[in-house]
Amino acid sequence: MLTLTLPERTWAHAIPVGPKLLILVASTAALYPVESPIALAGCFAAAVLACVSLGRAAMRQGFRMLVPISLFAALAFAYHAAIRQPEAGAAVALKLLTLVGLANLVTMTSRLDDLVALVTDLTKPLRRIGLNPAAVALAFALVLRFMPVLARKGRDMGDAWKCRSTRRVSWAILIPLCLAALDDAESVADALRARGGVGQRRV
Numbered sequence: 579m580l581t582l583t584l585p586e587r588t589w590a591h592a593i594p595v596g597p598k599l600l601i602l603v604a605s606t607a608a609l610y611p612v613e614s615p616i617a618l619a620g621c622f623a624a625a626v627l628a629c630v631s632l633g634r635a636a637m638r639q640g641f642r643m644l645v646p647i648s649l650f651a652a653l654a655f656a657y658h659a660a661i662r663q664p665e666a667g668a669a670v671a672l673k674l675l676t677l678v679g680l681a682n683l684v685t686m687t688s689r690l691d692d693l694v695a696l697v698t699d700l701t702k703p704l705r706r707i708g709l710n711p712a713a714v715a716l717a718f719a720l721v722l723r724f725m726p727v728l729a730r731k732g733r734d735m736g737d738a739w740k741c742r743s744t745r746r747v748s749w750a751i752l753i754p755l756c757l758a759a760l761d762d763a764e765s766v767a768d769a770l771r772a773r774g775g776v777g778q779r780r781v
């Protein structure tokens with residue numbers, strides 16, 4: 579599986595994972611009540627500038643990682659436009675793009691080990707109700723690892739569509755993409771079971 583972390587260090591790598599996640603949470607809470615497309619467009623532009631400031635490699639990877647969510651953003655806008663609420667659709671699409679873009683910045687500039695360690699520490703108190711911190715951390719790591727894989731498969735399906743049809747790529751590729759994701763998840767689950775699963779050891 580591919581990695582989301584940038585190979586070269588940037589100024590954002592010097593910021594610990596904890597503060598970056600706090601900024602992401604605060605940004606999510608701040609953007610939630612905003613409904614103005616103009617204000618949200620400004621927030622999205624700020625997220626783009628932050629990505630650009632990390633260098634060309636980050637810019638290419640960040641925009642590539644936005645492709646899958648762009649399909650959902652476009653569908654959300656189309657739905658709201660169909661019910662004559664284009665401003666609401668633009669707001670939803672811009673929120674999705676901005677927040678996912680910021681989340682991508684965090685993952686691109688943070689080591690996976692640091693992210694997993696933070697998730698493990700945050701979920702330790704939940705051990706009292708039977709939650710296994712190691713299992714949560716593993717699930718978190720798998721989600722991060724699978725994101726670029728699904729993005730690559732989505733691009734491959736789009737390319738296959740273009741080779742077989744003169745029409746533009748449509749939402750129909752989401753169905754086989756979801757089936758591919760489920761198939762990958764089942765394969766990983768089988769591999770984990772074959773290796774004994776996630777133990778209940780103390781962390």
